Amino acid sequence: MSAHADTLTHDSHEAHGHGALSENNFLGLPNIKLAMWAFLGSECMFFGSLIGTYFFYHGNSLSGPLPKDVFSIGITSISTFLLLMSSVTMALGVDAMRQQKPMKARTFILLTAALGACFVGFQVVEFHEFYTEKHLVFAGPNASLFGSTFYTMTGFHGTHVTVGVIWLLIMSVLITKKKLVPGKEAVNVEVMGLYWHFVDIVWIVIFTFVYLLEFLK
Amino acid sequence: MSHGHDSHELPHSHQKQYIILGVVLSIVTFIELGIPLIKGVPELWTAAKEVWAPLLVVLSIFKFGAVVGDFMHLRTDLTLYKILFVSPLFLAMFSFFAIGSLSIVHFHPFGKGYAITAQDLADGYVPPATGATAEPPLADDKFEAAFADAQKTSFAKGKETFTASCASCHRADGGGMPGLGVNLSDDCYKHGGKIAALYTTIAKGVSGTAMPAWQNSMDSEKMRQVAYYVRSLKGTNVAGGKECEGPKE
Numbered sequence: 001m002s003a004h005a006d007t008l009t010h011d012s013h014e015a016h017g018h019g020a021l022s023e024n025n026f027l028g029l030p031n032i033k034l035a036m037w038a039f040l041g042s043e044c045m046f047f048g049s050l051i052g053t054y055f056f057y058h059g060n061s062l063s064g065p066l067p068k069d070v071f072s073i074g075i076t077s078i079s080t081f082l083l084l085m086s087s088v089t090m091a092l093g094v095d096a097m098r099q100q101k102p103m104k105a106r107t108f109i110l111l112t113a114a115l116g117a118c119f120v121g122f123q124v125v126e127f128h129e130f131y132t133e134k135h136l137v138f139a140g141p142n143a144s145l146f147g148s149t150f151y152t153m154t155g156f157h158g159t160h161v162t163v164g165v166i167w168l169l170i171m172s173v174l175i176t177k178k179k180l181v182p183g184k185e186a187v188n189v190e191v192m193g194l195y196w197h198f199v200d201i202v203w204i205v206i207f208t209f210v211y212l213l214e215f216l217k
Numbered sequence: 218m219s220h221g222h223d224s225h226e227l228p229h230s231h232q233k234q235y236i237i238l239g240v241v242l243s244i245v246t247f248i249e250l251g252i253p254l255i256k257g258v259p260e261l262w263t264a265a266k267e268v269w270a271p272l273l274v275v276l277s278i279f280k281f282g283a284v285v286g287d288f289m290h291l292r293t294d295l296t297l298y299k300i301l302f303v304s305p306l307f308l309a310m311f312s313f314f315a316i317g318s319l320s321i322v323h324f325h326p327f328g329k330g331y332a333i334t335a336q337d338l339a340d341g342y343v344p345p346a347t348g349a350t351a352e353p354p355l356a357d358d359k360f361e362a363a364f365a366d367a368q369k370t371s372f373a374k375g376k377e378t379f380t381a382s383c384a385s386c387h388r389a390d391g392g393g394m395p396g397l398g399v400n401l402s403d404d405c406y407k408h409g410g411k412i413a414a415l416y417t418t419i420a421k422g423v424s425g426t427a428m429p430a431w432q433n434s435m436d437s438e439k440m441r442q443v444a445y446y447v448r449s450l451k452g453t454n455v456a457g458g459k460e461c462e463g464p465k466e
Binding site: 087 | 246312
């Protein structure tokens, strides 16, 4: 707790109100970190319901194309690997920030953003191929249960990755402009990391249960 | 960067552990990717048929745990954070299994044909043109009306086709006949009771029985309508129906 007290005295004359989110609350914990864990808890239920809906309707599509007709394990493996590696670079970025090496942290953050952007790019390519070549439709009279539930689930995940990439880019700008107090506001980067890792674990679940298990049947 | 005196208080760096964990996670991912490939080696595949799917699940749980526990530091972080994350996670898993244990009991009024089946494409079906040559979409209210209409006519047509083509073996009420068609009004299905399975059975028939492959004489639209109609018979348990055959669904 002495470390907390130390940073608090530093900040009282250093941060002029712009660090309210990273300030500690009455529990002695950073507000933003507590809020992020609560948010991620709710995200578990959000993605739980989307994945649950996918499986609830799985095998009930009257018409095709069916999962086996559209999934290509090659392209998905590459994007899965990219997202996994981005979790490593994110962890390294958070670590560098705690070591008070903001420029090193920025390198890893930008690397993470690049890997995330590649993942989103692959998803755009995948969706485009599914829609135009495989006739997997999202909504309307030509839609199937598989199409609707699949696009909703993976689309929301892709949106989360996109939001994460934007967040990473903003953070790298803040670090460049030295708007982030290295010691205390490292928690802002840590919290961004929590979000990013969460997005990765959602994909771990989707990749195994939606893609890989499909190929075992 | 005036915190020079803080340097001895800097938290311990985990860089090495993160890189090692990254390598481990990559290896696990490669193993996961290899599992579907085992199917190409029938001896290996059948040797441990029941193992592969659970193995995939275990590996993904390991990855999940490693990322949450080490990258997100939840393993060593405060109990409060653990409670905040793990309790909704269990709640989500609980609702997942709760939803999964329900089954689609009621007739699905999804109406007219969905998209194109892989079979349709193989049969030479040409998908409608998109873009400039496509028909303009209907306005929402007109679409709803057309959709509702299609549902009704589709169901009625399914019944009509059933009466004309299927009732001679399965009885008009779907109760089945000894030595001929199975009872369609119970909840037992020899070849699967989900819509897709019913459709396949109707289309391909059942070899060695009186059930013909209707794809030779019906278009896919008609078979879909019949599949929906048959699905609607589930659980009606008409009097004098044949005994249950096949697993319950």
